[in-house]
Amino acid sequence: xxxxxxxxxxxxxxGGSLRLSCAASGFTFSDYAMTWVRQAPGKGLEWVxxxxxxxxxxxxxxxxxxxxxxxxxxxxxxxxxQLNSLxxxxxxxxxxAKGFGASSYSSLDHWGQGTQVTVSS
Amino acid sequence: xxxMTQSPDSLAVSLGERATINCKSSQSILYSSNNQNYLxxxxxxxxxxxxxxxxxxxxxxxxxxxxxxxxxxxxDFTLTISSLQTxxxxxxxxxQYYSIPFTFGPGTKVDIK
Numbered sequence: 001x002x003x004x005x006x007x008x009x010x011x012x013x014x015g016g017s018l019r020l021s022c023a024a025s026g027f028t029f030s031d032y033a034m035t036w037v038r039q040a041p042g043k044g045l046e047w048v049x050x051x052x053x054x055x056x057x058x059x060x061x062x063x064x065x066x067x068x069x070x071x072x073x074x075x076x077x078x079x080x081x082q083l084n085s086l087x088x089x090x091x092x093x094x095x096x097a098k099g100f101g102a103s104s105y106s107s108l109d110h111w112g113q114g115t116q117v118t119v120s121s
Numbered sequence: 122x123x124x125m126t127q128s129p130d131s132l133a134v135s136l137g138e139r140a141t142i143n144c145k146s147s148q149s150i151l152y153s154s155n156n157q158n159y160l161x162x163x164x165x166x167x168x169x170x171x172x173x174x175x176x177x178x179x180x181x182x183x184x185x186x187x188x189x190x191x192x193x194x195x196x197d198f199t200l201t202i203s204s205l206q207t208x209x210x211x212x213x214x215x216x217q218y219y220s221i222p223f224t225f226g227p228g229t230k231v232d233i234k
Contacts, residue, residue, distance in 0.1 A: 015234035107176035
């Protein structure tokens with residue numbers, strides 16, 4: 001059974017940093033693209049970033065480019081998202097999601113339960 | 122960026138009746154090399170994570186009831202729930218994965234009338 005468990009969310013001040021983790025199990029982690037999606041309170045889904053070994057490079061939404069960094073440790077079956085220079089508008093539940101395939105250009109067939117990031121002074 | 126729009130914003134349907142949600146992309150998301158539309162539909166029930174329903178515009182994900190179907194090509198797509206059940210109350214999102222950033226539609230809320 002595929003499982004994705006996010007952690008690392010917290011209350012942080014504007015300008016601060018956090019690192020989110022997503023522990024994966026139940027599939028061969030290195031074979032699939034992995035994505036972060038966020039959802040602000042009462043709002044819709046916003047795609048944030050994807051990292052595929054097959055594509056060999058990460059991609060980011062413009063809203064987080066230069067501030068967030070996605071990475072993965074295939075030996076630990078874990079996906080990360082480093083959040084720097086946080087803004088109030090980054091407040092959201094952050095989900096990690098598994099790609100349907102190896103390419104970044106995939107639908108998202110499994111999602112974690114999400115981790116809450118709150119940016120406030 | 123490809124802009125995804127959905128209509129209606131919300132709808133209420135009687136139990137057992139059909140629900141239809143439309144999704145439109147600002148440019149074609151049909152990839153000519155493989156003749157696939159890079160369009161997915163997700164269901165998000167209150168307090169839960171999103172769940173994949175449909176991928177490649179019309180392929181039902183494993184375990185999804187066959188009352189859910191997806192159709193369309195190019196820029197216009199539809200999610201149909203043929204006979205609405207109480208457990209289908211949710212917000213439904215379309216997403217294009219043709220071009221980065223992989224944008225979502227704003228969502229359509231489905232309720233029971």
